[in-house]
Amino acid sequence: MAYLLLIGVILISALFPLGVEPLSLPQGVARSECRSRGFWFWIDKNFLGQKVWQLEAFNSQGSAISVTDKIASQCGFTITQDVYGNTEIRVSFLGCSVDNMADRQFSVELQLQVTEGLGQILSYQLALTCNLDDPWNPREIICEENYVEVSVRRDVPGIANTPMNDWLAAWPMARDALSHVWQIVFHFPNGSLFSTPAKASQQWGYGINTTATRIVFRAPYNTSEFHLVEANGFHIAVIKTTVFYKQVWLVLMVDMAAACPIDPPIFQERALIWMTPLVLSPLMVSTVFHDGGVRMGLDGKLIDKSIMTQNSYQLSMNSTAVAITVPIGAPGGHMQSDVIDNQYGTTYSIKLLLERKWWGDGSDDTWHAAHKPITTPFMPHTPVLSNYTVPELGYFEVHLGNFFPDVELVALDVANVPLTPASARIRGFYLSENLHINGSKFYILHVPFKDKLVQKTHLSGKVMRYTLYVTYILTLVPKNKNFTITGVIVCDVPDVVLPTFEGSCSKDRLILTMSRGSLDRYWLPYVRELPLTEALVQSQNYTVQEGSATYRLAVPPLAAGLVYEDITLRGLRVRLDFSLRDNTTLAVKTTFSVTCHFPTGALLVCLPNRTMVATVFGLDTRPAFDPRRTHLRDRNCRPTEADELRALFVFSLSSCGTSRRFDSNYLIYENDVTFEPEMMPIAAPVISRDSEYKLTIQCRYSLHEVASVWLERNVSYGGSRALSANVLYRSRARALRKRAHHPQDARLRMATDGTYTAFYSEEDFPVLNLHTEPLFFQAELTIPHGALSQTLMLQECWGTEGPDPDDAPQWDFIVQNCPVKTPTYETLLDPVIIESVRQRFAVKMQSLGVQALGQVFLHCSVSACSHTRGDTGRCRRSCNDTEHRMGSTLSGLGQQATYVSLGPVAFQTEDQVGLSHMEDEPWHTWIWIVAIGSIVLLLLLLGGMFFSTSCNCQ
Numbered sequence: 002m003a004y005l006l007l008i009g010v011i012l013i014s015a016l017f018p019l020g021v022e023p024l025s026l027p028q029g030v031a032r033s034e035c036r037s038r039g040f041w042f043w044i045d046k047n048f049l050g051q052k053v054w055q056l057e058a059f060n061s062q063g064s065a066i067s068v069t070d071k072i073a074s075q076c077g078f079t080i081t082q083d084v085y086g087n088t089e090i091r092v093s094f095l096g097c098s099v100d101n102m103a104d105r106q107f108s109v110e111l112q113l114q115v116t117e118g119l120g121q122i123l124s125y126q127l128a129l130t131c132n133l134d135d136p137w138n139p140r141e142i143i144c145e146e147n148y149v150e151v152s153v154r155r156d157v158p159g160i161a162n163t164p165m166n167d168w169l170a171a172w173p174m175a176r177d178a179l180s181h182v183w184q185i186v187f188h189f190p191n192g193s194l195f196s197t198p199a200k201a202s203q204q205w206g207y208g209i210n211t212t213a214t215r216i217v218f219r220a221p222y223n224t225s226e227f228h229l230v231e232a233n234g235f236h237i238a239v240i241k242t243t244v245f246y247k248q249v250w251l252v253l254m255v256d257m258a259a260a261c262p263i264d265p266p267i268f269q270e271r272a273l274i275w276m277t278p279l280v281l282s283p284l285m286v287s288t289v290f291h292d293g294g295v296r297m298g299l300d301g302k303l304i305d306k307s308i309m310t311q312n313s314y315q316l317s318m319n320s321t322a323v324a325i326t327v328p329i330g331a332p333g334g335h336m337q338s339d340v341i342d343n344q345y346g347t348t349y350s351i352k353l354l355l356e357r358k359w360w361g362d363g364s365d366d367t368w369h370a371a372h373k374p375i376t377t378p379f380m381p382h383t384p385v386l387s388n389y390t391v392p393e394l395g396y397f398e399v400h401l402g403n404f405f406p407d408v409e410l411v412a413l414d415v416a417n418v419p420l421t422p423a424s425a426r427i428r429g430f431y432l433s434e435n436l437h438i439n440g441s442k443f444y445i446l447h448v449p450f451k452d453k454l455v456q457k458t459h460l461s462g463k464v465m466r467y468t469l470y471v472t473y474i475l476t477l478v479p480k481n482k483n484f485t486i487t488g489v490i491v492c493d494v495p496d497v498v499l500p501t502f503e504g505s506c507s508k509d510r511l512i513l514t515m516s517r518g519s520l521d522r523y524w525l526p527y528v529r530e531l532p533l534t535e536a537l538v539q540s541q542n543y544t545v546q547e548g549s550a551t552y553r554l555a556v557p558p559l560a561a562g563l564v565y566e567d568i569t570l571r572g573l574r575v576r577l578d579f580s581l582r583d584n585t586t587l588a589v590k591t592t593f594s595v596t597c598h599f600p601t602g603a604l605l606v607c608l609p610n611r612t613m614v615a616t617v618f619g620l621d622t623r624p625a626f627d628p629r630r631t632h633l634r635d636r637n638c639r640p641t642e643a644d645e646l647r648a649l650f651v652f653s654l655s656s657c658g659t660s661r662r663f664d665s666n667y668l669i670y671e672n673d674v675t676f677e678p679e680m681m682p683i684a685a686p687v688i689s690r691d692s693e694y695k696l697t698i699q700c701r702y703s704l705h706e707v708a709s710v711w712l713e714r715n716v717s718y719g720g721s722r723a724l725s726a727n728v729l730y731r732s733r734a735r736a737l738r739k740r741a742h743h744p745q746d747a748r749l750r751m752a753t754d755g756t757y758t759a760f761y762s763e764e765d766f767p768v769l770n771l772h773t774e775p776l777f778f779q780a781e782l783t784i785p786h787g788a789l790s791q792t793l794m795l796q797e798c799w800g801t802e803g804p805d806p807d808d809a810p811q812w813d814f815i816v817q818n819c820p821v822k823t824p825t826y827e828t829l830l831d832p833v834i835i836e837s838v839r840q841r842f843a844v845k846m847q848s849l850g851v852q853a854l855g856q857v858f859l860h861c862s863v864s865a866c867s868h869t870r871g872d873t874g875r876c877r878r879s880c881n882d883t884e885h886r887m888g889s890t891l892s893g894l895g896q897q898a899t900y901v902s903l904g905p906v907a908f909q910t911e912d913q914v915g916l917s918h919m920e921d922e923p924w925h926t927w928i929w930i931v932a933i934g935s936i937v938l939l940l941l942l943l944g945g946m947f948f949s950t951s952c953n954c955q
């Protein structure tokens with residue numbers, strides 16, 4: 002028999018030894034069912050997973066044969082997947098290796114060879130026995146996925162009335178064939194024929210066999226004998242064959258034509274439609290067509306009307322076409338997620354079956370079944386991120402959906418911080434997976450506004466903008482494909498507590514007290530345009546007290562950064578403009594101003610509009626001068642306001658003879674307030690009871706960029722009076738000196754160095770001295786050399802911080818002719834005395850003392866000693882002579898000495914603060930040069946009451 006030959010072929014490919022007892026598959030892994038004309042097996046996808054496996058069938062000798070694609074289509078096997086991805090194996094009842102009991106009962110035994118890890122191969126058994134439910138039809142055609150099978154009843158049919166051209170064409174071949182032969186004749190559309198013995202056709206992939214009652218022919222779709230027929234706009238794949246068997250006196254010829262509709266389904270937005278021609282014309286043997294009914298099925302099983310209605314399937318038919326319409330997503334099929342280019346989407350798969358019956362004019366009933374697995378193209382499905390935030394609840398609520406159950410959330414990324422679902426929950430997020438009734442799922446996420454990962458932007462007033470940047474990282478479970486969904490959720494909530502302010506004034510401070518709100522700690526404090534930095538606080542004596550609930554700022558009235566609203570002798574009106582700014586944009590968030598009145602005291606203010614304001618006091622000299630009669634360098638610049646005690650000058654830096662100069666990094670504006678004594682006219686010597694007074698006032702600006710200062714129109718200046726440093730070393734208490742000031746008798750000068758060749762002039766003061774360099778002084782008598790030979794007696798020298806010799810504290814340099822040595826300074830008397838009318842001494846500062854002393858005025862009490870009376874002993878200047886010391890002391894107390902002064906000598910200037918802030922607008926670049934306008938008092942007290950004295954040595 003021909004099928005024995007086929008077995009022979011299959012035998013060659015027998016690969017596995019016999020005798021290995023196959024295992025049965027674990028419980029629940031495999032399922033099997035008899036459906037219509039075949040055995041159906043399913044093997045769970047999780048069981049096979051990524052493992053390598055193959056299916057084996059047994060030939061009649063019991064040898065296992067691997068079921069390749071070719072053998073499958075030849076032997077009636079279909080190895081595919083169900084819509085859920087499980088392996089599906091279908092075997093035709095008429096297939097090879099099926100144990101066929103008179104075409105009524107069928108048994109099959111297969112084995113699954115699964116390669117486990119380490120190459121171990123396990124065999125599992127699949128076996129099923131089925132009974133025929135519906136009796137065989139005379140002709141049955143099954144359009145399978147990988148082959149078409151036609152089987153025809155083998156008993157002798159009734160006599161057909163119509164001539165059958167195809168058969169007649171095949172007849173000569175049958176007639177000429179050898180006896181005892183099965184042969185196939187292929188008919189081509191052009192009428193040509195090709196005949197081949199059954200055995201040979203098997204080599205080309207065809208399957209042919211006979212069973213108890215039927216002849217079976219099986220053809221894979223890809224053979225060259227298949228051809229395409231177009232009918233009513235439909236495409237049909239057709240293979241036309243005649244199979245005959247010849248015996249000596251008998252020729253049996255069977256029409257084995259097969260045809261399958263092959264048009265692809267039509268995909269619409271919501272449905273798919275599979276259309277086939279009602280009449281498969283190539284299969285018609287007569288012109289008469291009797292419809293025997295059309296039915297649809299799923300997965301190889303017919304379904305009844307109620308299920309069709311329930312699932313909204315439609316089977317419609319007119320004179321030419323049969324259409325099955327299935328809504329996408331309908332039950333029976335399977336929706337599957339997929340990701341393409343990070344786009345989430347779905348495909349829908351369904352396995353349709355269309356069964357039909359018809360007959361012509363005789364007993365030529367045909368039963369036709371077509372299996373149609375359909376998978377829709379990828380349908381992008383953009384999940385929706387919905388904002389369900391209720392601002393009052395204090396958190397974002399975001400829903401993300403909808404997904405099919407094969408999607409899982411693996412991670413979140415909030416503001417670029419990756420979080421697993423577990424770590425998000427630990428952080429205080431709420432995250433849940435929820436199901437809709439239809440089985441799709443969505444995620445709910447709550448993120449508290451207060452979480453650090455939520456961006457907070459203060460908009461204005463009380464409104465805070467909370468922004469959540471979230472990315473969901475999801476994965477398709479079996480496919481292990483990741484995709485992400487990103488969203489930005491914004492919520493504006495009026496939940497900001499703004500700080501409240503209170504201003505107050507103390508004797509010498511403007512005080513701002515802020516009760517903190519919810520945001521001010523993130524903002525930057527500013528005083529006017531100046532950021533309130535540590536440097537500003539330090540240099541300008543601001544006091545900042547930061548508490549958790551309050552913030553207190555106290556500013557002295559002459560500090561940089563203040564606004565002087567009004568300056569008169571009655572008082573100052575000073576305003577502190579405080580603001581808080583955003584720490585990135587510097588936008589002003591809130592402002593508050595404190596205005597205070599202060600009495601006008603000693604004052605030097607350099608105002609932003611390039612105006613200098615200064616006060617002078619008549620009591621600065623003794624006797625007091627009249628402030629009303631003072632003027633600036635330009636004599637026309639008189640006080641803006643004055644009374645008998647004080648005068649107030651307000652003048653522009655570009656007027657009144659103000660000079661301007663550079664001193665390394667400083668720009669110094671300088672003017673003098675001068676009081677000119679009223680001279681007694683004509684008579685000489687000139688006698689005045691008035692003091693001579695000159696106050697040099699300066700505004701000093703630290704220049705970071707000198708060029709900018711001069712190029713910019715919008716330069717603003719602020720400044721205040723410089724103050725001297727503290728004194729560490731204090732002199733002991735001393736007896737109040739009684740002195741007369743006779744500067745015309747004697748003078749004190751300061752030499753530029755130890756050679757005493759050059760001296761500083763009056764205009765050079767204040768002299769700035771490097772802290773390591775000693776100071777050199779020379780006291781001298783100015784009485785012209787005459788008959789009397791006089792010696793200068795330098796009794797005492799001391800320093801004061803101010804010009805007044807009686808100022809406290811005082812530092813002694815020479816006490817009763819003796820130089821003083823202290824930890825901070827040391828006085829050295831020059832031993833080389835060239836002329837007795839002068840005496841020299843040097844003061845050497847220790848580094849410690851330099852910090853202690855800011856500036857110093859030097860005063861010396863001197864007397865002249867006449868040698869003419871022969872009392873030279875009294876003119877001795879030795880300090881070691883105890884007797885003279887005592888005498889000196891007594892004489893010092895007993896007589897009125899003359900004193901001379903000079904100064905100030907500055908040892909160290911105050912550290913300058915420079916603050917610069919560039920604003921964004923280029924045309925409005927403000928260079929803030931905050932200088933400490935340093936007042937340098939130059940009080941030269943000359944003249945006054947002068948009495949010529951000579952040393953009346955006793």
Ligand SMILES: *[C@@H]1O[C@H](CO)[C@@H](O)[C@H](O)[C@H]1NC(C)=O
Pocket residue numbers: 003004005007008096097098099100101209210211212213
């Ligand atoms: C032919 O059919 C018989 C049952 O009638 C079956 O046992 C045999 O395996 C089949 N052989 C082939 C090659 O299809």
Ligand SMILES: *[C@@H]1O[C@H](CO)[C@@H](O)[C@H](O)[C@H]1NC(C)=O
Pocket residue numbers: 318319320321322324
């Ligand atoms: C039959 O139905 C198909 C699709 O529903 C349609 O295209 C065709 O025109 C119909 N034919 C007739 C004759 O109504």
Ligand SMILES: *[C@@H]1O[C@H](CO)[C@@H](O)[C@H](O)[C@H]1NC(C)=O
Pocket residue numbers: 411412474476481482483
């Ligand atoms: C998917 O994302 C998770 C979490 O970010 C990651 O661990 C995993 O490796 C990703 N898988 C793929 C296939 O990219």
Ligand SMILES: *[C@@H]1O[C@H](CO)[C@@H](O)[C@H](O)[C@H]1NC(C)=O
Pocket residue numbers: 388389390391392489490491492493
């Ligand atoms: C989210 O919802 C809140 C509250 O309803 C609303 O204020 C906000 O504007 C919404 N955000 C977005 C991005 O839609």
Ligand SMILES: *[C@@H]1O[C@H](CO)[C@@H](O)[C@H](O)[C@H]1NC(C)=O
Pocket residue numbers: 540541542557723724725
């Ligand atoms: C700062 O305050 C101290 C003490 O009150 C004072 O000695 C110093 O001169 C002040 N400095 C300035 C720049 O006001």
